[in-house]
Amino acid sequence: MSALLLVPAAVLTSAEAKALPGLAVLVEGGRIAAVAPPSQLEDRGAERIDLPDALLMPGLVNAHQHGRGLSQVQLGYPDDRLELWINRRRGRDAPDPYPLALLCALEMLRNGVTTALHANMSYGSGDYAGEVRAALRGYDEAELRVTYCVGAADRGGIAYDLEEAFLATLPDELRAWITGPRPPAYAGSAAGTKALMADLRADFAGHPRVRFAYGPAGPQWVSDGLFKALAEDADRLGLPVHLHALESPVQAAACRRLYPEGVLARLDALGVLGPRTSLAHGVYLTDADMDRAAARGVSVVTNPGSNLRLANGAPPLARLRAHGVRLAVGTDNCASQDGEDLLGELRLAGLLARDPQWGCPTGPGPADLLSMATVNGAAVAGWNGIGRLEPGWRADLVALSLERVRGGWLDPDMPLRDAVAARALGRDVVLTMVEGRILYRDGAFPHLDPAMARKAAAESARRARDPRDDGDRECAVRIGASLDRFWSDRLMP
Structure with a gap:
């Protein structure tokens, strides 16, 4: 597993920390090796990945x-x-x-x-x-x-x-x-x-x-x-x-x-x-x-x-x-x-x-x-060593684009961490890493084809509607109506 040096706009090492600019995260062997300014880590032989408008935080x-x-x-x-x-x-x-x-x-x-x-x-x-x-x-x-x-x-x-x-x-x-x-x-x-x-x-x-x-x-x-x-x-x-x-x-x-x-x-x-x-x-x-x-x-x-x-x-x-x-x-x-x-x-x-x-x-x-x-x-x-970006912890992390989080203006008095909690959504994710491997980046999965997964899931659902389902669905609908009446009679104010 190759070493990676992730260089974002800011790093949030934990939920209670401040989001700090000027830091990078070095990943080696599926673990976080260091969190430090990029200049201190560039001689470690790692592949550098720049994330210039992103916050790097725990997965x-x-x-x-x-x-x-x-x-x-x-x-x-x-x-x-x-x-x-x-x-x-x-x-x-x-x-x-x-x-x-x-x-x-x-x-x-x-x-x-x-x-x-x-x-x-x-x-x-x-x-x-x-x-x-x-x-x-x-x-x-x-x-x-x-x-x-x-x-x-x-x-x-x-x-x-x-x-x-x-x-x-x-x-x-x-x-x-x-x-x-x-x-x-x-x-x-x-x-x-x-x-x-x-x-x-x-x-x-x-x-x-x-x-x-x-x-x-x-x-x-x-x-x-x-x-x-x-x-x-x-x-x-x-x-x-x-x-x-x-x-x-x-x-x-x-x-x-x-x-x-x-x-x-x-x-x-x-x-x-x-x-x-x-x-x-x-x-x-x-x-x-x-x-x-x-x-x-x-x-x-x-x-x-x-x-x-x-x-x-x-x-x-x-x-x-x-x-x-x-x-x-x-x-x-x-x-x-x-x-x-x-x-x-x-x-x-x-x-x-x-x-x-x-x-x-x-x-x-x-x-x-x-x-x-x-x-x-x-x-x-039941997992130890995940949830923070600290040396020795597992390299499970996510990068969030700050473009929409900041929008046209973010007041300097508003901590970036708090803005992320208030405004970030799943669509802002630009990179997801598990155990030191990048599994999602900029809309793509390097290791799998999501279209094939969607097709297989749809086929599984289609097969679940087998020929005897018409009768089963009718019985389930009738049971549901009976359940509705049964619980309503007991829980109505």
Whole structure:
């Protein structure tokens, strides 16, 4: 791997630092070798890359996404309430996860993301291990750094804790369709899940860009026994645990019934909570939950665009921050602009955290926001040595064009870092590097053809609409209407 000397207009070494002009970054062997004035580094024999109107900063971390390279809109699912949107997927067959993950990884690289956490995701093919390996192939070919969550669920697949009550409302033919034999979504039991984890860790041992975490789907989908078993194995192996938690009003109501002592109180008693644990969404966390999360070092990954699009409300970032909870950010492959623009989601998160009531907790500032997308996300994903531009750290970095950030004028009193947090978007990315390799530059991917990835993803989606889908789609629509009535009757004010 050749040495590179990156010479930008300014360097932001970390989220809390000032953006400084007159510095260059030397990359050797996939690591940052030095950050110093160019004149001090030019004799090291490195290839010089000038970025005259760009800010060089740590690569971004998408701490919650599912490898869906085609959005729900592209797949024919309009924005809807979460539970109704999940149900729509029952009207499709399982696609091939490989091209979807590959395309998703390329879009993240295009938007400055160098590391992603792939949260629990099953297409229900009946071969979950095959799905995992197919998605990992996509990430590996894109050369994106990834933490892949091995998912698990063993209950509540249709209506959470009110499954039987909901099924009783259906006509016989719909009940037979929804309860008929289906392939298992995940690896089955705790033993099967742990065995899959062992196989994957053995096969990818020593891989420079792939790591694993446990991804129990969420409290309403996972029994106490399964949670406990996976938490114990995660603790034994030193693995992260990442789960959905309290994303929607329906989930919040279900969890009040399932966990009268509080969701996080139960998870804590089961040994799930700790510094390697992260919760996605957390829109309906209580103050007691937040205090417990902060005390245990648990992170919360916010997904603001997804929360709004799926009618779940704004994430309580100001309150979480006031309670001392570490925050990260993800797109959930359902960002506000229907793409993988993590910088845009970061901006939205900051805006949603602003409470109009005087005296309320303040939302995250520029340094807090950029930390969410760098070092905090790295902690969630379980990677050390990424999120800062410091000697010895991994050379995962991004260059942002400052042309649009500065615009016609940027007041000298406005720190460049703060302007980036307020104005930068994914389209400003001009270079993305992972492990010392440039994977995206000026609209092109040197190692892959995105047109071929798009074509393969489209073909995968087309095949998922097999001949029996017409009947399946009709049943899914009818189930959705019944679900809508069922939850409306229980949640209407």
